[in-house]
Amino acid sequence: VALCKAFVLVGLTLAASGQSQDRFTDEFGGEFRGFAKSPTEHIVDRLPDLVVVKAVAGEIRARSNDEPLPNVLFEIRGPGAAQTVRSVKANALGRFSLGRVRSGEYVFKATLNGFQSLVGRVRVTKTADPTSRIEIKLNLGV
Amino acid sequence: LRQIPLRYIDPTGQVLTISGDVDEAQKQLCGILGANDCGQRISFNHDTNTITVDLTGIDPSKNEGASLLGQLVESSNVYNLTLGSEFLTAGGLKGLTDATPNENLDNRDTRLGHPTPFNRPPNGVDDVVAIDPSRARFHDSSGRPVSLSSLIFHELAEAYAKVDLGRRYADADTLSVRGGAVVTGIGGYQGAHFNAVDREITLRIQRPNLQLSGRAGDVLIRDPK
Numbered sequence A: 001v002a003l004c005k006a007f008v009l010v011g012l013t014l015a016a017s018g019q020s021q022d023r024f025t026d027e028f029g030g031e032f033r034g035f036a037k038s039p040t041e042h043i044v045d046r047l048p049d050l051v052v053v054k055a056v057a058g059e060i061r062a063r064s065n066d067e068p069l070p071n072v073l074f075e076i077r078g079p080g081a082a083q084t085v086r087s088v089k090a091n092a093l094g095r096f097s098l099g100r101v102r103s104g105e106y107v108f109k110a111t112l113n114g115f116q117s118l119v120g121r122v123r124v125t126k127t128a129d130p131t132s133r134i135e136i137k138l139n140l141g142v
Numbered sequence B: 001l002r003q004i005p006l007r008y009i010d011p012t013g014q015v016l017t018i019s020g021d022v023d024e025a026q027k028q029l030c031g032i033l034g035a036n037d038c039g040q041r042i043s044f045n046h047d048t049n050t051i052t053v054d055l056t057g058i059d060p061s062k063n064e065g066a067s068l069l070g071q072l073v074e075s076s077n078v079y080n081l082t083l084g085s086e087f088l089t090a091g092g093l094k095g096l097t098d099a100t101p102n103e104n105l106d107n108r109d110t111r112l113g114h115p116t117p118f119n120r121p122p123n124g125v126d127d128v129v130a131i132d133p134s135r136a137r138f139h140d141s142s143g144r145p146v147s148l149s150s151l152i153f154h155e156l157a158e159a160y161a162k163v164d165l166g167r168r169y170a171d172a173d174t175l176s177v178r179g180g181a182v183v184t185g186i187g188g189y190q191g192a193h194f195n196a197v198d199r200e201i202t203l204r205i206q207r208p209n210l211q212l213s214g215r216a217g218d219v220l221i222r223d224p225k
Helices: A002-020 B022-033 B064-074 B148-163 B192-206 B208-212
Strands: A043-046 A051-053 A056-062 A073-077 A085-089 A095-098 A104-111 A117-124 A134-138 B016-020 B042-045 B050-053 B079-083 B086-089 B092-095 B102-106 B127-131 B174-178 B181-184 B220-222
Touching: A051 A056, A056 A073, A073 A095, A085 A095, A104 A134, A117 A134, B016 B022, B016 B050, B016 B064, B016 B086, B022 B042, B022 B050, B022 B064, B022 B079, B022 B148, B050 B064, B064 B148, B064 B192, B079 B086, B079 B148, B086 B127, B102 B148, B127 B148, B148 B192, B192 B208
Parallel strands: A043 A117, A043 B220, A051 A117, A056 A134, B016 B079, B079 B127
Antiparallel strands: A056 A095, A073 A085, A073 A104, A104 A117, B042 B050, B086 B092, B102 B127, B174 B181
């Protein structure tokens, strides 16, 4: 049994390392560089408006039925031109938060296999409304 | 090699139906067929909304567009292509918007659990592909614009893979996220999306001129307004 478990762990680790290499590089002029690619990444939607928040936290739902979407990978890159990417996975209620994010402007991307991804910009500032959140709705992949 | 009937007319009169801007839909299906005389080969019955495709003299093994149209017409399942700002679902008319300029709905999609009537095709239809051409304008990862016929080909191929081939949309379901990476199931399963990608790559090899434009199954972003 222990040997089987070891194989399973190795398998998952290999899968994880394989997927971690599947990231955007120079496509789209490098706009999405460093962000993860879903195995079925097809359409990437853009959120047109800048989101201003005090802390990086929010909720992700499916647009078609407004149900919370768990397991969505939420990533931010920045601040500004910095290429540092941080990520978190939405919980069972579709909620996520990233602690200790410095003030500044970031690009974010929400990704879930089988769904269209969403990218947008978020500004983190201490002067923002403390109740402000990042509200995301994902479309089904087509 | 399986031969597609030269002129196939479904006994029920309902297999591949088009709605909305039917003139534009016929034009785009013509582009997919890729025959110089496609105007004479694709006919539309206004009473039944059905498409008839005459494949006389066309070898589907050398023309993926003809192969797909033949399969859709020949299928016992019913497909609908709607071009316009709204389309019919099981729950009634549904609008296409800037946020969702195209949809591809079938009766078995479980990505959101049991689909609601507005997320299912209308009664009697197995898959509806709805596209608003004025909103569904995309560039691929190389910055090339994606043509409407390329988008329609991808979506119809995906619809065929979902319904006739019984494929799920994605190759694998998301299992978890580890170290910032999405981990998916391991296996050789090919989902409907990548089945459609395979077919569009075949089509682009057969028609090198298509390689100047964007590939619909690539990662796409919406054109800025």
